[in-house]
Amino acid sequence: MERSQFLRTSLCLGALCGVRPLAAEQAQAVEPAPPAPPSPCERTVAFARNWVRSFMENLDAQLPEAQRVALMEARGARLRAGRRHQDG
Numbered sequence: 001m002e003r004s005q006f007l008r009t010s011l012c013l014g015a016l017c018g019v020r021p022l023a024a025e026q027a028q029a030v031e032p033a034p035p036a037p038p039s040p041c042e043r044t045v046a047f048a049r050n051w052v053r054s055f056m057e058n059l060d061a062q063l064p065e066a067q068r069v070a071l072m073e074a075r076g077a078r079l080r081a082g083r084r085h086q087d088g
Helices: 003-030 040-062 065-081
Strands: none
């Protein structure tokens, strides 16, 4: 087999193999699968986001600026020190 014939055949086969997966992806794109139910981790993350948002809104509504800043700075210092769940 000559080099040019080998390259032509290889390119044609490669192109054909590349077109089949593309056609399959397009067929799947026409009929999308129903959305999967949220996993327990996704629900936990969503709960935490909502809780933090609500907590911060309450801080904004109920504490003066100086107290909010002091509270957030103290919490940040404890996190930097690695005492996330320890008292004192």
